Amino acid sequence: MIKIGLREARSHFSRFVMSIIAIALGVGFVVGSFCFREMLNNQVDQMMASNMDADVYVRGDKAVSDDGSSSSQNTYNDISISLTDDVSSLSGVKSAKVTYSVSGLVLVGKDGNAVATVGAPTLGIGISSAEPWRSASLTQGSYASGKDEIALDSYAAQKADLKVGDQTTLVYPDGPRTVKVSGIFHTSNSQAGALIIGLDPTVAKASSDALAEDPNVTQYIAVYGSANGGTALDAAQQSALADTINNSLPASSKARAVTGDTIRDEQSQSVKDSLGFIQPLILIFAIIALFVGSFIIANTFSMIVRESMRGYALLRSVGASPGQVFATVIVQAIVLGIVGSLAGIGLGWGMVKLIAEGMSQIGSPLTGSSNPTWRDVIIALLVGVCVSLFGAALPAKHASLAPPLQAMNETVNPEKPTRLRAMLGGIMCILGIGCWVFTVMLADNKDGLTPWKTVNDMNSGWPLGVGAALLVIGFIVLSPALVTGVSRVLGSLPSVFFPVTGKLATRNLARSKRRTANTAAALFVGIAIVSCLGVVASSAKASVAGIVDNGLKSEFVAMASGGMGVIPDAAVDAVKGVDGVKSVTANKLLQHVEYDGKSSTASTVTTDSSLFTDVFTPANTEGDPTKALKNNEMVVAKNTADDHGWAIGDRIEVSTDLATVKLTVGAITSDATFSSSIIIGHTEADKLVVPQMQRTTAMYISTTKGADLAKVKKDLIAAVKPYYVISVMDRDEFKSTISSMVDQIMLILYALLALSIVIAIFGIVNTLALSVSERTREIGLLRAIGTGKGQVRGMLAIEASMISVFGTLIGLLVGSAAGVVIQKVYASQGLETLSVPWGQLIVFLFMAILVGVLASLPPARRALKVPVLDAVASE
């Protein structure tokens, strides 16, 4: 029986191609997601190994809870840098040092422009021949000495097109400076696009100290052991050295030595955790692909089983048991699963290689291994084989149990009624809608919606997510019951233009409702995700535009590195000096601020009172924010005040490592512009956080009345030119900058949508192919009574289009509704304006029609290849 199965698998191979592609895509996504995660992890490990390469680290002995963030990394108390000398004098210690690094540098390349990175930082590290970095080796020139020299990592040198001896500009935190490239060094692995600049250790220390709250403390002291003559210690040597150091450290130092491996593991784990969201995102699409895959396999096997029925009947009549017939089909499924999985492993591997290649093209080279592990291969094979077994099980059962006589019978058994599914799906959908209604009510009315406090305080993400899951699954369950009605409605339009073929197509859809619905489901899920995000993205853009148009009073906005960098104080002063500037409001972010001993999800900002007069006047406010700031009181966003249960006049204990002050809530604004923020005045801010640590994220520039805006803009641009990465935008540019940031994110989603559409096309092609194979005689009959080839093609194209439009419509409906609910939930946090991208949604609909027409081509060709005579001949 196995032999028969294998032989049939070989003869059916062309039939299996589509199933194999589907399985390969699904498995490819699975493998790709694992490989991608492993590549990132590997990269992180490598970077940790080279960038934190000490054998032992000395750090604080007490973990300080870290702002309640989800990161697995704890922050420890700072230790005195004076310990460095004590530790380096111990036996077995080659050197102990505090490695100073300076972030927020800007390197100017040979072409006179700042060297751009893709999200990666430009990092200055103290490094000299006396204090070398174990993972770096000098290849040319010498390490930097003094503030006017820099050494470059080979990648940075290549990006900046700089050679040893070249003059260029480096923007230090305190301003730009002309520097000479003194040397080029090489690190053992890529830094994921980060630009590493070697600074004189004293320069690095000075720069770092200038930004530190207390220059006499540090988080870590790096200790290098001497046991192996300068090279890295193994695990046992590391812990021996750590013990030695611990024994010598007095309890009063509040310090503790831990092995380098421990630190590296902790560090890389926290980075890995923060990248962990990527894999589930990819897996969603893997699930869609596998769902369609199993469905395609079921269809393919139904076709094969239908065509081989006589063979099975013969096997049965010569004594084969139903189990043996079952086995012949299952063997084919296993072969298919294995072939598909292997192809998928290659595909996933290739995808990740391609991504790595693409990343290095756009400036983020990764040296992490992207090869699948044995575990990945086994998981991939298991997934592929299980999915194809799952798909083949029903047709195989049909093959083994059908009475031999039925072999000849063309008629397809009538479908089971869909009433049960309709009820089940309907209930799920109603529950889902209920969840969403509850979500919106919860967002609108934080207090007193229900008598239960826990319910009122619930994060609205929960009912939102549960509702979405219920609706998606509910619609998949319900959809077969919708097919008849929907196809009648959808069919009315093509029936106007193509009376006969339109009618035939419409009725054909309702023949196998489950199949039609399942085929549409693939598109449904993909379209739902994308249209939901489309509504959210479009609302985000509209909200920003709305704020800019309706509230923003200042004429110009300046940001560093697209909003992600820090603006040096010198740049703020430079801007203030421009002619025609009335006021510059610089918003400075304060980090690690606690309220009544608790951290807050809101961001704490200090700014000038001109924020409320010259930049943005909040509309719905309790209290007077301008007066509040002048009186050294806090201005709090409504949602933040609600979270903490604050009211005007409450006195709050605000604390940082440095100080604790008591502040009064002076005003509460429900304006979305200020959502999730706590604004305090400069006086109090300076007590809490040293001025160097207050990071300016954006500045708003208002001009004097009657100023020549074009000239002011030119002057502003000239004023910030020396800082290279600061861009000055007028209102329109500001809007388009924000919307292009949103568009970039959407681009990635469209790529995933394209993949899910490809998969959906396979599904439709396959469903139609099965349907055509079942209707061979019917199509033959139609052609015998004069139906032209074009009409048969048209009929199938209409059927396919209706399937894809069906899936797209439900997807648009559920997805847009989800987008609307999300907008309502986050309305108080900045997503103020609802904007449905109608044009985009309509494009999706037309795309669905196109997809249908495309998908109908191969089955139509197949249907027309059968000679009329073969189809209608009675024997």
Place this chain on the structure above:
Amino acid sequence: MALHSSRETEQRRQLEARSRRRGGSPDTAEADGTALGATVAQAIDLTKTYGDKDAVVTALDHVNVEFKRGQMTAIMGPSGSGKSTLMHCMAGLDTPTSGKVIVESLEVSSMSQKELTKLRREQIGFIFQSFNLVPTLTAEENILLPLQIAKKSIDRAWFDRVVDVVGLRSRLTHRPSQLSGGQQQRVACARALMARPSVVFADEPTGNLDSKSSSEVLGFLKSSVSQYGQTIVMVTHDPRAASYADRVLVLADGNVTRDMQHPSYDEILAVFSDDDSAPDDGNASGDEVLS
């Protein structure tokens, strides 16, 4: 030889039938001037072989035959005699290996797919043994389907007449699955006649029916010939069905062995008992009858 002999008899029938006209309704005879008894379809030196060099099967061996307007012709013969192949070639469903098929002065054997579709829309109607109806359409929709496919206007008066003759008025809104086998075949007949084709090819139209349903269907086909001058070519192996025909052609081994005009049931039966006992001398007995 068969061609010659049949031509003489046909000329006789032509004279008899000259006064009748082909047309939809007897009271308003169509004025296309096509005389009854003229040749509607014709096979010239038709040969059809299957298989390759090593194993050639000859289904039709230089067959010459003509079908006259306003006649019902039954093609009979044992399995493998080539009767179905002949009909398929005549109807353009199969392409002959050599020879010509001409329907309404059009050469079917050399037609492209597009021309064949046009031929099926305008000149030919089909009735198959089974699976005649599109399962998703009602009886009425099935009957009107050929006209709608061809985008022709629907003659409601003719539709009513056809429906009344086949006795399906009360069943028009039913789906094929709700109809009996006999009713399904009557719908198929009505559909074939609806477009008033030059010739209706029927492939074992009563093959799956009980005797009562068979006689209903055959009676209806017969009346469409006698009342409306419809031309019908029917393949059957049932002598009872063949006895409804004006003319019976008998095929054996790819040759026309007999061409009988208005044979009675007993005559047909007699031929087949002969054929069964001595199938090889079919040619000889054929000559005997025709002379």
